[in-house]
Amino acid sequence: MKVYISSTYADLTEHRSKVYEKLRSLGHDIARMEDYVASDERPADKCIADVQSCDLYVGIFAWRYGFVPPGHDRSITELEYCAATEAGKPRLIFLVDEAAPWPRNQIEGGTGGQKIEQLRAELATNHVVSFFKNAEDLARLVTLAVAQRAQQRLDEDVAGLRTQQAGEQRARAREGERVVNLPPIEVARFAGREVEQGDLRRFLADAGVRLVSVVGRGGMGKSALASRVLAALEQTARTGVPDASGTRVDGVLYLSSRSTGIDLDRIYSGVQRLLNQKEADTLAAQWARTDAT
Secondary structure, rough: OOEEEOOOOOOOHHHHHHHHHHHHHOOOEOOOHHHHOOOOOOOOHHHHHHHHHHOEEEEEEOOOOOOOOOOOOOHHHHHHHHHHHHOOEEEEEEEEEOOOOOOOHHHHOOOHHHHHHHHHHHHHHHOOEEEOOOOOHHHHHHHHHHHHHHHHHHHHHHHHHHHHHHHHHHHHHHHHHOOEEEOOHHHHHHOOOOOHHHHHHHHHHOOOOOOOOOOOOOOHHHHHHHHHHHHHHHHHHHOOOOOOOOEEEOEOOOOOOOOOOOHHHHHHHHHHHOOOOOHHHHHHHHHHHOOOO
């Protein structure tokens, strides 16, 4: 996770260093002013761009308002905070405790002093802030908060992935299956009957033919012949691409008196599995009609 550390510089050098070391030890990518200038007078555009590219903003505020760049009426530290807010970045706010000892020469007076007071009050109102007393205390608080945020982000990513997978599964279900049940007879070794296979393919490809029956004495291989032709057409059902003879089917439903059983209810339920959700619901409603013949 990429973390942006924002604060004034001169008064918080040690604190920033401690936080940086802790977060780097946890494998986080850190963006900070030290990477391009060790000073409060850093380029505003560069800072704002770095904030916008980060995953998490960490704001550390003591008693200095900081440098106000030319052409702006806010300090760079406040501009960084505003950039994180406008970009919708998660923000972790840390304020030095009012009771903590602090060097007097690092407490800004005048207009800057008034502005840092106002900014601290605004931050305390708009965020659940953490208060630190020294550099070690700050590093501990930041590390804990960032770890919690990283875990939250991981949980959100996992939840999002699960939601996506569930949506894909529902979409597949709505699309319907292409082949329902298994062929009743293994046809891997089937040979011959080329003329009959051709006839069956031709009948199935004819939109005017609603039903094809294979009739013959018992044991002649009627089921095997039908299974062989349909097994060859399964690929066209799965891909929607016609085979070499130009035959294409939308789906294959296998029913057998020896395995699945054959009755009207099984025909309806099997065909429903071949349809998308809307069409399947329509068919189910027709099947449920008590006034139907």
